[in-house]
Amino acid sequence: MDSKRTLDERIGEWRSYLRRRQALRDVDVEELEDHLRTQVETLGEAGLDEDEAFLVAVKRMGDLDSLSREFALEYSERLWKQLVVSPEGGESSPVAANEAVVAVGLAVAAAIAIKMPELFGVHFRLDSTPDSQEDILFYVKNFSLFVLPFLAAYFGWKRGLERIHWAWQALPFLAGAVVINALPFEPEGYTQMLAAIHLPIALWLAAGFAYTGGRWRSHEHRMNCVRFTGEWFIYYSLLALGGGVFMGFTLFIFDAIGLNPGAFVEGWILPCGMVGAVLIGAWLVEAKQSVIENMAPVLTLVFTPLFTALLLVFVATMAWTGNPVKVQREVLIGFDLLLVVVLGLLLYTISARDPNSPRGFFDVLQFLLVACALLVDVLALWAIAARITEFGFSPNRTAALGLNLVLLVNLSWSAVLYGRFLVKQLPFAPLERWQTAYAPVYLVWVWVVVVVFPMVFGFQ
């Protein structure tokens, strides 16, 4: 009895080893397993004991690499990991089908929701006539409120969120709705624009609560949220691109017969597409999780060297020419964006890096990137700080400055940790944990801009 179990265990190991080869399907593995077992039995009858029989049988099966190469030649389409939304074999798992139904259902619900204001006379449109200004403003402020609750609901359902957590989840959405609509903002004011820009980020982080299934304190779950965001953004961009082509074609072919569907495209296809794609993108990211490599880290692999080179050249140029940094508002925002990009590259490299792999050239490159970005930023802040007291603290300037400082603190400590990692003082894990531990800072900052700024700056 005992050795039989060991044989099954061994065959189980062998089976999972085979399964990792993309060219072999489950049915192929079953066939090969049957062959293996028959071989083991025959050898057993010939007098070998089970261990020997297993070893000989596996050896006779052939070298695994050549085997999968042969299978790959046969089934070359398998090498492109197809995202088959219904698993092959014809029998689709009920869970996967369920998810698809819920995702599509919520996408439809969000599409209906975004068109609801039409009942109250608020239209979704893109032209800038005087009476459309109000409509556009309404949609700009509230767009995230029309779609992100549905995203949170999708994840709440998927993760099986408890009832008390649903209540907590609703809170930020309600607060956001009240703040952005009820506060007496000055029309055309900066605080309103800032709130409108920062609210979607705040609500995205709130939806992250549902994504983690309420386990927002866990480092791993926060990291997964980061990975999800990256992949979702890429999928959404691709869907948006496809949607753009779709709308272009709609306009074109109807124009060919003399009709102009512009109003329909602008008023229906565009908004419904924009919200629907959020849900569909989220569903696709989850569906492909175990099938396809994450794309965001691949992109960072490509762009990190480019940005590092850029910053090194920039620092060298600054030192060589001695040109001072221009002190204008856009410059500060520009450097904010630079820090955001660098942080993004760092974050997504971290999200994909195996913490046990040895220090390599890419790590050095990454460290240089962060160090240069910090240097550049500090110089820019130095130049601006002198003038900021002259111009005073306007909402825009304060927001840009605040964001800059928030990112600066993160990147500085990251640079320190990365440096210590490179000289072998620390393992990689502290760097990962710093990123996820710092996440609440962003959350707090974003809500400060949405709620506190208007009050402090008198809704200007």
Next chain:
Amino acid sequence: MEIGKDLVAASATPLVLAILNEGESYGYAIIKRVGELSGGELQWTDGMLYPLLHRLERNDCVEAAWRKSETGRKRKYYRLTDEGMKQLARQQQQWDVVDSALRGIWLDAANAAPQPA
């Protein structure tokens, strides 16, 4: 005896088709039969048979069915189709041509070879 890789590969298809012509079979039994037929000289790597069988299935030369074996496990059995028969006939013709050409020249060479003194 070491048999050239290309020769083993080339003879694989006609052998498998001919064995299946004898009757329905499955992977392990096919390999055993090949061993019998060649007197143990042709040792196929077990795993290599299956991509071949799948290729034949894809070209409609054989038909496959999952059935319960005598041990109770699920097993994939293969059967020759009409298309497979035609393919087998074609292979036989080709090998006949090669075989007679080689036999002819080897016979002549054997006859013409100088006798050892």
